[in-house]
Amino acid sequence: MEYPKVVTGVGVAAIIPNSKNFVLLGKRKGLIRNGKWDLIGGFVEPNESLEEAITREVQEETQLRVKSAKYFCSFPGQYGDRQILVIFFICKVLGKPQKSEEVEDYKYFNTIPDVFDSSRKALSVWFQKNQLNKKNNGVHICTP
Numbered sequence: 001m002e003y004p005k006v007v008t009g010v011g012v013a014a015i016i017p018n019s020k021n022f023v024l025l026g027k028r029k030g031l032i033r034n035g036k037w038d039l040i041g042g043f044v045e046p047n048e049s050l051e052e053a054i055t056r057e058v059q060e061e062t063q064l065r066v067k068s069a070k071y072f073c074s075f076p077g078q079y080g081d082r083q084i085l086v087i088f089f090i091c092k093v094l095g096k097p098q099k100s101e102e103v104e105d106y107k108y109f110n111t112i113p114d115v116f117d118s119s120r121k122a123l124s125v126w127f128q129k130n131q132l133n134k135k136n137n138g139v140h141i142c143t144p
Contacts, residue, residue, distance in 0.1 A: 077118030
């Protein structure tokens with residue numbers, strides 16, 4: 001019997017909307033996708049819950065304080081040569097984003113720039129749901 005390939009890492013990413021449902025992205029600094037925009041997030045550390053991980057990552061990368069984090073969806077992805085599973089949360093936050101060691105700039109987007117594939121999929125679902133919500137008085141019709 002042969003077992004399927006297993007995920008080698010678990011990541012979390014924050015969908016942080018503003019009042020217009022534009023989503024906060026950070027311009028990355030680092031070895032992988034340096035200078036590219038993407039959602040705020042990172043890897044889950046040993047002995048850390050998903051909720052702890054998303055709160056920590058948002059704080060580390062933006063200095064924002066997470067008021068609430070609600071599960072949104074998950075997608076498999078690739079980070080360098082590692083296969084990962086990314087869990088996306090809708091986050092309500094306090095404060096203004098500040099530059100960090102990992103992020104050089106921040107901007108709210110209402111379109112999807114060149115981001116990681118898993119982020120593109122999650123953002124597609126986010127924008128689709130919010131477009132449907134406008135047309136259907138806030139009723140969610142599709143699911144991730």
